[in-house]
Amino acid sequence: SAVISQKPSRDICQRGTSLTIQCQVDSQVTMMFWYRQQPGQSLTLIATANQGSEATYESGFVIDKFPISRPNLTFSTLTVSNMSPEDSSIYLCSGLVPAKNIQYFGAGTRLSVL
Amino acid sequence: QKEVEQNSGPLSVPEGAIASLNCTYSDRGSQSFFWYRQYSGKSPELIMFIYSNGDKEDGRFTAQLNKASQYVSLLIRDSQPSDSATYLCAAARTGNTPLVFGKGTRLSVIA
Numbered sequence: 001s002a003v004i005s006q007k008p009s010r011d012i013c014q015r016g017t018s019l020t021i022q023c024q025v026d027s028q029v030t031m032m033f034w035y036r037q038q039p040g041q042s043l044t045l046i047a048t049a050n051q052g053s054e055a056t057y058e059s060g061f062v063i064d065k066f067p068i069s070r071p072n073l074t075f076s077t078l079t080v081s082n083m084s085p086e087d088s089s090i091y092l093c094s095g096l097v098p099a100k101n102i103q104y105f106g107a108g109t110r111l112s113v114l
Numbered sequence: 115q116k117e118v119e120q121n122s123g124p125l126s127v128p129e130g131a132i133a134s135l136n137c138t139y140s141d142r143g144s145q146s147f148f149w150y151r152q153y154s155g156k157s158p159e160l161i162m163f164i165y166s167n168g169d170k171e172d173g174r175f176t177a178q179l180n181k182a183s184q185y186v187s188l189l190i191r192d193s194q195p196s197d198s199a200t201y202l203c204a205a206a207r208t209g210n211t212p213l214v215f216g217k218g219t220r221l222s223v224i225a
Contacts, residue, residue, distance in 0.1 A: 031212075033212045041217065042202060042215045042217040042218050043202070092158075104160065105150075105157040105158050105159075110155075
């Protein structure tokens with residue numbers, strides 16, 4: 001399997017602040033994705049992180065709220081901006097290993113917004 | 115709209131029984147299908163993947179795919195309490211497209 005390291009593992013934040021989540025993957029990974037999992041729900045794709053260019057966002061997610069960077073092949077960040085309690089969720093980084101056509105997940109970031 | 119549908123459960127089975135988890139998908143262009151296991155508070159862990167019609171076995175797990183019926187299933191033989199988790203079905207069009215997940219089926223194996 002691929003190694004996907006994500007941090008922080010959890011955080012408690014105040015309304016109106018921003019949190020940046022980091023994801024480091026090993027060299028097998030080509031594509032990187034960011035998902036959100038709200039309590040009791042399944043995974044919803046936020047965006048595909050593109051190396052050196054703007055991320056590709058899914059319907060309902062915008063760059064101003066969830067800016068994403070991917071400066072190189074093995075590193076990406078997701079920022080949750082101007083947070084509100086509705087942003088309380090688990091955020092998951094995922095990496096695709098094309099040789100196996102399999103996506104692997106990081107351990108996730110459990111975010112609580114007060 | 116690409117959708118993956120699963121019964122949310124909970125599905126309760128006694129220890130040692132066969133657990134059968136089902137999934138349907140709406141996008142006929144889907145080519146790859148995955149089953150992930152997710153324990154409470156943890157991230158999804160890949161259990162099985164299947165690309166071709168028929169059965170694929172790996173230990174106690176068997177994945178079944180029927181593209182004509184747009185149906186995927188996961189059988190868990192000799193279920194153990196440690197198998198109690200939420201099982202997520204996912205589909206993808208190609209190797210370079212993100213997964214579309216179902217809502218997951220919660221499995222409870224009773225000792």
